[in-house]
Amino acid sequence: MTTSNWLLPEHLSDILPAEARRIEELRRAMLDLYRNCGFELVAPPLVEYTDSLFVGNSQDLKLQTNKLVDQLSGRTMGVRADMTSQVARIDAHLLNREGVARLCYCGSVLHARPSGLLADRELLQIGAEIYGYSGYEADLQIIQLALDSLALAGVQNTSLDLNHPGVSRALIEAAGLQEQAGEVLSLLKEKDVPGLRQLFEATTGVPDDIAAALIRLPSLYGDGNVLTEAASALPDLPGIRAALQALRTLVDALDATSVGIDLADVKGYDYHSGVSFAIFGRGWPDAIVRGGRYDNAGSSFGRARAATGFSLDLRKVSAGLAPAEPSRAVRAPWNSDPALGEKVRQLRQDGNVVVQFFPGTTQSIDEFVFDRELVSDNGQWVLKSTN
Known part of the structure; x- marks a missing residue:
């Protein structure tokens, strides 16, 4: 093979x-x-x-x-x-x-x-x-x-989404699920609410209010009003308070109509220490x-x-x-006339693309559209439109 x-x-x-x-x-x-x-x-x-x-x-x-x-x-x-x-x-x-x-x-x-x-x-x-x-x-x-x-x-x-890992981090720590953080984060990322419920049903020792908050987290997305909703729906933990305040400060400083909140966007959880963001188009x-x-x-x-x-x-x-x-370009012949060489140099210095064709050859070029060409007119090299 x-x-x-x-x-x-x-x-x-x-x-x-x-x-x-x-x-x-x-x-x-x-x-x-x-x-x-x-x-x-x-x-x-x-x-x-x-x-x-x-x-x-x-x-x-x-x-x-x-x-x-x-x-x-x-x-x-x-x-x-x-x-x-x-x-x-x-x-x-x-x-x-x-x-x-x-x-x-x-x-x-x-x-x-x-x-x-x-x-x-x-x-x-x-x-x-x-x-x-x-x-x-x-x-x-x-x-x-x-x-x-x-x-x-x-x-x-474009749309801008903000998050703060301090919210999910505080809940995972309060639940005592640090060793299972990867599984929790994967479920949050997929917004898999049934999966979260199954996880907490099979896990002992997680306080009911913390489990309920993690299950609620995937639904906490939308405009800046989500921050007010989150403040009342989530436990009053120091990490959550600080994270929501940091998000509120930025939302108030930005154009609120273009800003969204997604508290379950946990990408970069183990990397980001504060406000994280994603921009979509x-x-x-x-x-x-x-x-x-x-x-x-x-x-x-x-x-x-x-x-x-x-x-x-x-x-x-x-x-x-x-x-x-494709870019607009000038087509020019190739010969030893010094006047042609000077004209080509001047056009290029002025920002024009000038392609000189070798004698007896053709070129297949997709990058350029030749809308002008250099031609000899009574001993002078002049630009003429190819249209």
Whole structure:
């Protein structure tokens, strides 16, 4: 049995010219946006030791990381599946600044398995992080920047969902279900109320009011009024009070008509320490952007810092947009006339795409639409429309 040498592994794909050009344009535009907001660009390596990649207790990150052995040291390295921990390492260990640091990044990441049926394993992750400030203002800036990023890309009809893991964390701890947290979180994520009921019927020692609250949690989603409903429906635990207050502060600071609450969105439970969020858009099957607060992630590097940020996959964003349009271009002949060479250089300096056709050849180009051409007219090279 033979295998074609051009066949790619499952859930990996090539990106063809028009799409690749649009992704690169989005990358440049978003990084310029972040720079204009005071974020500094960093570029961590594609692989590093797993000791520093696996910051915190994120089991999902460990499962998503492809591992290999470093031929120089013999230690285990990982191909990054997420860049956030790398940026936290840079802030804590390399920059080691006092006060607020704003950092942004963009690079490829590789997942061991696709995160969904339609997902790729290679992502082009771009994001921004704020370190050294625990106030809600940092969360607010990060959320606004994430929304601005999608608006810049042309994503319309976005919706923002907020959550705080402090709610589910307080209930799981009060139920004494820390060892079964994975099962509880999976049921919450699927909003599987019958499954939750069966779990509590088969588990002894869970207080009735805590079990009832966890069963109620999947129904606590909607607009900002959900916070008032949650305050009266859930037990008066310190962790729940603090989480609901943090959410209320952000809802009041944002446009309430575009903000939703989903207290059963437990993605990132073992990673996020404060308000988390997801942004959805019409035409995408799941969240386009995810982010939130992850204080003290840098403690693994010897320096605990307040931290909040977001990331998105540029390939995923581009794939959900209308097909990329070809670029307007100028067709030109190829010869040794210095005047032609000067004219071509001038047009390119002015921002035009100029493609010179070699003598006796044809070209098949999907990326460009040739709406003008350079022709010789009485010894002068002039632009003429091809229409």
